[in-house]
Amino acid sequence: MNRLSLLVLLTVAGLAHSIQYPCGGSCGYRVSQSPYRSMTYSYGNVAYDDDMTRVVGGVGAAEASWPWVVSIQHPGSPKLGHWCGGSLISADWVLTAAHCFDKIENVSLLYVVIGATQFTKPGLGAVARDVKQVVIHRYYKRVDYRYDVALVQLERPVECSSYIQLACVADPTLRVSNLKNCWIAGWGATTARSQDYSDRLQEAKVQLIDVKLCNSTGWYPGEIHPYNLCAGYPQGTIDACQGDSGGPLMCQDNDAEYWWVVGITSWGEGCARPKQPGVYTSTQHFYDWIVYNMRVHAIESAS
Structure with missing residues (x-):
């Protein structure tokens, strides 16, 4: 057995069963709770007047208010360089x-x-x-957005600050359906x-919608996969839209100050x-898939 195979086996066998958060061991804290700077923002209900994927029905976010939300950019994009959203984990x-x-033929761009x-x-x-590599779920299908999840490895790590924090990824023990304070954000x-x-990051408060209802007649009959979440409002008006793809659906923990990324913006019929x-x-x-692929591909790229 070669060294790489041994490292992979050790990793998968139990050296790391969870995501490791290097920012002081913390994740999901917004700037007002960050150990790097004391700032105060209001995160309550607001009046909405905006967009979708770039968020429809949202408002401009305060500086550094979602410090794990990133913009994946392409030099050929006419949309201020922005291509998709993402979450730094x-x-x-x-x-x-x-x-x-x-539509990306060369990820190095x-x-x-x-x-x-x-x-x-x-x-x-x-x-x-720069982007070092992209890892796409092997079962992803564009025709119906099945397994619509991917990881992007940066060429060099970033350091945490009051502007840059890590997202907490919802783990298998979290009762996502019980979370009440949920938001989306994006430049779409x-x-x-x-x-x-x-040009400015937009944010909007949304509600988690029961998946059975979302998958029912008059909604998205039979189109929702078991690993999907639906969020927004039955009447529409607030939603993600083109350009928000890949960005996070975020919910605050019911018993703590930090936030969970519970979903990845995937698709929708129109906007709002x-x-x-x-x-x-x-x-x-996809928590286990995320952990496994971060570890394995990090080892491969380092060898």
């Missing part, structure tokens, strides 16, 4: 959607912007990293028919339509 790994790479809220004024806390379109993306809420890939369902 370790110093060098981003969680996103597999369908973000359907991609780069990731971390720690920015506004593209035209990214600020001193923002950094950019802010109106359903818009061709432009938002009644009974057509956003559909998300459950991070909880």
Whole structure:
């Protein structure tokens, strides 16, 4: 057995069964709770007037308010460079959607912007990293967005700051359906028919919608996979939209200050339509896949 095979076996066998968070061992803390800087923002109900995937029905986010939300960018994108969203889940790994790479022939052209809220004024806390590799779920199918999950490894790790924090990935023990305070964020379109993306990160509060209802007649009959989540409102009006793909569906823990990334923005019929809420890939369902592939591909790329 060669050294690489031994390392892989040891890793899978039990050296690491969970995601390791290097930022002081913490994840999911927004700037007002960050050990790096004391800031205060209001995260309560707000009036919405915006977009979708870039968020429809949202508002501009405060600086560094979602410090794990990243922009995956492509030099050929006419949308301020923005291509897809993602969540920073370790110093060098981003969680996103597999369908973000359907039209990408050369991943080396991609780069990731971390720690920015506004593209035209990214600020001193923002950094950019080239992409080292992309790992797409082997069963992903574009035709129906099955297994729509992917990992992006950064060329170099980033350091945590008041602008850059790690997301907590929902683990198998979390009761996601019980979470009440849930939000989406992205730089996508802010109106359903818009061709432009938002310069500033948009945020919107959403409700988790029962999957059985979401999969029923008049909604998305039979189109929702067991590993999907639905979020938005039955009447529409607030949703993710084009450009928000790959970004997070985030819910605050019911008993703590930190936030969980429970879903990955995947698809939806139009934007903000009644009974057509956003559909998300459950991070909880793919937790083991995420852990396994981060470990194995990190070892392979280092060898």
